[in-house]
Amino acid sequence: MSPFVTPETRSEIPATKPGAAATVTGRKRKSLPLSGRIGLVMVLFWVAVALVGPLIAPHAPGAVVSNKVFGPMSLRFPMGTDYLGRDMLSRVIFGAQYTVGLALAAAVMASASGTVLGLLATISGRWVEEILSRLLDALICVPSTIFALVMVAAFGSSLPFLLLTAALSYVAGAFRIARSLAVNLSVQEYVQAARVRGEGRLHIACVEMLPNMIHPMLADFGLRFMFIVLMLSGLSFLGLGVQPPAADLGSLIRENLSGLDNGAPAVLLPAIAVATLTIGVNLLIDSLPQRGDDA
Amino acid sequence: MSSHQVRVSNLRVVTSDAADRAAVLVKDVSFTIPRGEVLALIGESGSGKTTVALALLGHTRAGCRIAGGSIEVAGTDVLALGSRQILDHRRRRVAYIAQSAAAAFNPARRIMDQVTETTVVGRLMTRNAAREKAVELFRSLALPDPHRIGERYPHQVSGGQLQRLLAAMALMSDPELVIFDEPTTALDVTTQVEVLREFKRLIQERGTTALYVSHDLAVVAQLADRVVVLNSGEVRESGPTMRVLGTPTDSYTRSLVAAATGREAVCALRREVAIAASVGVSGRGDLSEPLEPLLSVDGLTAGYGKVDAEGFPSAIALRDVSLVVKRGGALGVIGESGSGKSTLARALAGIVAPAFGTLRLEGQLLEARMERRPRKQLRRIQIVFQHADAALNPAHTVAHILSRPLKLYFGMHGTERNERIARLLDLVHLDRSMAARRPPELSGGQKQRVNLARALAAEPALILCDEVTSALDAAVGAAILELMAELRRELGLSYVFISHDVSAIRAICDEVTVLYAGQVVDSGPLRRLDDPAAHPYTRLLVSCVPEMRSGWLEDAPATLGQLGTARLDASR
Numbered sequence: 001m002s003p004f005v006t007p008e009t010r011s012e013i014p015a016t017k018p019g020a021a022a023t024v025t026g027r028k029r030k031s032l033p034l035s036g037r038i039g040l041v042m043v044l045f046w047v048a049v050a051l052v053g054p055l056i057a058p059h060a061p062g063a064v065v066s067n068k069v070f071g072p073m074s075l076r077f078p079m080g081t082d083y084l085g086r087d088m089l090s091r092v093i094f095g096a097q098y099t100v101g102l103a104l105a106a107a108v109m110a111s112a113s114g115t116v117l118g119l120l121a122t123i124s125g126r127w128v129e130e131i132l133s134r135l136l137d138a139l140i141c142v143p144s145t146i147f148a149l150v151m152v153a154a155f156g157s158s159l160p161f162l163l164l165t166a167a168l169s170y171v172a173g174a175f176r177i178a179r180s181l182a183v184n185l186s187v188q189e190y191v192q193a194a195r196v197r198g199e200g201r202l203h204i205a206c207v208e209m210l211p212n213m214i215h216p217m218l219a220d221f222g223l224r225f226m227f228i229v230l231m232l233s234g235l236s237f238l239g240l241g242v243q244p245p246a247a248d249l250g251s252l253i254r255e256n257l258s259g260l261d262n263g264a265p266a267v268l269l270p271a272i273a274v275a276t277l278t279i280g281v282n283l284l285i286d287s288l289p290q291r292g293d294d295a
Numbered sequence: 296m297s298s299h300q301v302r303v304s305n306l307r308v309v310t311s312d313a314a315d316r317a318a319v320l321v322k323d324v325s326f327t328i329p330r331g332e333v334l335a336l337i338g339e340s341g342s343g344k345t346t347v348a349l350a351l352l353g354h355t356r357a358g359c360r361i362a363g364g365s366i367e368v369a370g371t372d373v374l375a376l377g378s379r380q381i382l383d384h385r386r387r388r389v390a391y392i393a394q395s396a397a398a399a400f401n402p403a404r405r406i407m408d409q410v411t412e413t414t415v416v417g418r419l420m421t422r423n424a425a426r427e428k429a430v431e432l433f434r435s436l437a438l439p440d441p442h443r444i445g446e447r448y449p450h451q452v453s454g455g456q457l458q459r460l461l462a463a464m465a466l467m468s469d470p471e472l473v474i475f476d477e478p479t480t481a482l483d484v485t486t487q488v489e490v491l492r493e494f495k496r497l498i499q500e501r502g503t504t505a506l507y508v509s510h511d512l513a514v515v516a517q518l519a520d521r522v523v524v525l526n527s528g529e530v531r532e533s534g535p536t537m538r539v540l541g542t543p544t545d546s547y548t549r550s551l552v553a554a555a556t557g558r559e560a561v562c563a564l565r566r567e568v569a570i571a572a573s574v575g576v577s578g579r580g581d582l583s584e585p586l587e588p589l590l591s592v593d594g595l596t597a598g599y600g601k602v603d604a605e606g607f608p609s610a611i612a613l614r615d616v617s618l619v620v621k622r623g624g625a626l627g628v629i630g631e632s633g634s635g636k637s638t639l640a641r642a643l644a645g646i647v648a649p650a651f652g653t654l655r656l657e658g659q660l661l662e663a664r665m666e667r668r669p670r671k672q673l674r675r676i677q678i679v680f681q682h683a684d685a686a687l688n689p690a691h692t693v694a695h696i697l698s699r700p701l702k703l704y705f706g707m708h709g710t711e712r713n714e715r716i717a718r719l720l721d722l723v724h725l726d727r728s729m730a731a732r733r734p735p736e737l738s739g740g741q742k743q744r745v746n747l748a749r750a751l752a753a754e755p756a757l758i759l760c761d762e763v764t765s766a767l768d769a770a771v772g773a774a775i776l777e778l779m780a781e782l783r784r785e786l787g788l789s790y791v792f793i794s795h796d797v798s799a800i801r802a803i804c805d806e807v808t809v810l811y812a813g814q815v816v817d818s819g820p821l822r823r824l825d826d827p828a829a830h831p832y833t834r835l836l837v838s839c840v841p842e843m844r845s846g847w848l849e850d851a852p853a854t855l856g857q858l859g860t861a862r863l864d865a866s867r
Contacts, residue, residue, distance in 0.1 A: 190687055199699070
């Protein structure tokens with residue numbers, strides 16, 4: 001999986017009919033298909049690792065605990081040791097915290113502001129809509145990784161800036177999705193009925209439209225989270241993301257790259273960690289719309 | 296070979312959920328169709344009639360399966376066929392004509408390629424032979440320019456022509472059985488007559504064995520030799536068409552026939568709550584005294600798209616329409632699809648801004664756009680839409696939906712508002728417990744009642760009804776009409792009742808305006824519909840409403856022939 005895939009190609013999948021999505025809440029939830037359950041388990045596992053992992057990690061992330069570099073898996077070091085002889089298990093646990101935490105925060109920012117802007121564009125007059133759309137169209141033209149590189153080159157690589165860069169790269173896509181959902185909803189007869197009734201724009205946006213776009217937006221949020229994980233890992237792999245001594249999963253791969261020749265677990269395991277996290281989210285998201293469809 | 300072309304016995308179709316929760320869609324349905332006869336399957340929506348029809352193709356919709364019984368078409372046991380044989384069965388022996396021809400054709404391919412596809416792919420004929428056969432079928436279905444119509448794309452022919460082309464596609468392989476699934480339901484009445492006539496002629500000429508699925512008894516009466524009445528997946532009654540429709544023995548069939556012949560009768564049968572004043576459905580007849588105008592529309596022109604230098608929009612939907620709604624009166628607006636009747640409702644509500652013309656409500660000038668109208672004026676005109684489910688926000692409870700106008704217009708809160716909601720539900724004959732439900736949990740009729748209640752919550756003077764009964768089954772629609780007539784009597788409401796259904800207009804309106812291609816071609820009191828001096832288009836509309844007597848279809852063409860030219864005059 002490459003971090004250069006744009007989310008727009010994928011995000012069409014979860015957009016369900018607004019009515020179909022809403023019926024799910026009205027009745028008892030159907031059970032997830034098997035792939036969805038596997039995805040859910042994988043996602044929950046990584047969230048749990050990020051939340052409680054640091055409490056149970058055997059060593060501090062920076063502590064050099066072994067004099068053997070690129071050590072194999074053993075009872076004492078279940079994931080081996082890295083290029084300085086640090087415990088890989090502890091490194092991965094703390095790395096996961098960075099990756100999951102940063103990506104989650106950035107995805108929340110991107111999806112939330114995208115939804116708000118999308119609704120704003122739909123209910124406001126033509127000019128606001130035109131300006132917002134063109135501005136975000138311009139943003140969407142810039143490849144997200146190039147954009148991130150420029151941001152890091154210009155402002156350095158601090159955590160808040162990484163967060164902002166990731167959120168900014170993906171807000172345009174979320175805006176597009178939210179706007180197309182909102183435009184579809186705005187011609188629904190119940191929205192027209194609200195307009196004829198004389199309801200304010202804010203009421204129409206928040207009460208009539210928002211509840212009916214939450215489900216597809218949540219699915220979109222999951223996709224965006226996945227792409228941000230990949231982008232941040234990619235940046236860190238290039239050495240532009242999370243800076244040492246802290247490390248996310250991407251930087252773990254980079255710093256242990258020299259162990260690739262002898263197949264050290266130190267380079268393979270963080271890569272597997274990124275893969276399971278993103279595949280898990282992907283499986284979960286893909287199985288979500290089916291629940292709405294067969295309603 | 297047996298004399299029966301089709302033999303279905305004890306057919307049972309269930310949903311294939313977990314076994315313990317499986318719902319039975321079709322229960323032990325049995326019937327036979329002798330060679331060369333037409334059997335009609337009659338039922339309301341959800342009666343399982345399409346499920347039975349699809350089962351004859353050896354097909355069930357996703358999530359369903361055939362749990363028992365046997366289906367025999369031309370001596371073949373359909374349920375015993377393997378997956379390759381079933382394809383062959385569908386290619387050669389059974390043809391299916393769907394309700395919506397527009398949805399059945401691929402818009403991106405030429406008609407001829409689609410009509411001949413099955414026979415060519417199935418190697419039943421060479422491409423050239425198939426084309427010749429298709430042209431011959433086009434000719435026998437009275438399609439214009441049979442040699443070249445196949446070169447067009449689906450959007451380049453009319454809805455009625457497309458439905459006939461679909462029939463041609465079905466008949467390509469000379470099937471043993473043709474299934475018509477509500478083939479004229481989506482058509483205008485005038486088009487429906489033409490299509491029905493061609494279908495009937497074709498069936499008679501070719502001696503086709505057919506299963507005709509419909510909810511419309513009058514249509515069935517023209518085509519079918521025998522009928523089977525279905526209700527919730529069970530056969531209620533079956534027999535020769537005229538016997539079943541003329542002297543129904545089953546109570547459900549009686550209610551269907553009553554709904555088709557007179558709306559009053561069905562209401563008496565169907566209503567759970569008896570209303571003291573259920574004498575006449577509408578208050579028509581005694582409204583001879585002059586009533587003051589409530590809404591007057593003068594020279595209304597409206598449309599869509601860019602506005603040119605003179606102020607005309609690029610696509611004009613309404614041209615110079617004038618009408619008056621009297622206080623307490625009900626004005627029926629009738630027209631076929633594309634006549635601009637929905638645009639009229641939208642222009643009156645202010646959703647579409649008219650290019651020219653004035654609207655006056657109670658003598659006061661109405662702003663063209665709803666954004667400019669004061670809330671007080673918005674409150675006085677309420678609109679009820681056709682699609683009850685699209686007009687109710689699926690995310691909200693009924694109580695929330697009804698509470699908005701109360702809060703917005705009257706600032707009601709707390710117990711006062713809850714009491715009012717309960718009273719509104721009483722008014723539309725819904726149980727008070729419905730307040731906690733959400734629209735997806737309601738039936739079509741219940742949703743339309745909630746829609747009415749929401750309009751009533753504003754305490755309006757005028758309600759715009761845009762095809763409010765068109766999406767409902769006849770009996771449910773009749774109950775809604777009866778409710779509307781009752782509300783009008785009790786609350787002194789006025790209606791603008793927009794419909795393509797002449798009988799619905801007759802049931803509730805006391806004045807009528809006929810729209811054709813965006814223009815008013817006729818208007819007057821309701822009896823204008825039966826006035827021999829009415830505009831030819833009005834007479835055409837009325838004469839095209841199918842009647843249950845047999846032989847109506849044969850009578851209709853004579854009038855159509857005369858009126859065909861008059862209709863063209865009205866449009867140009």
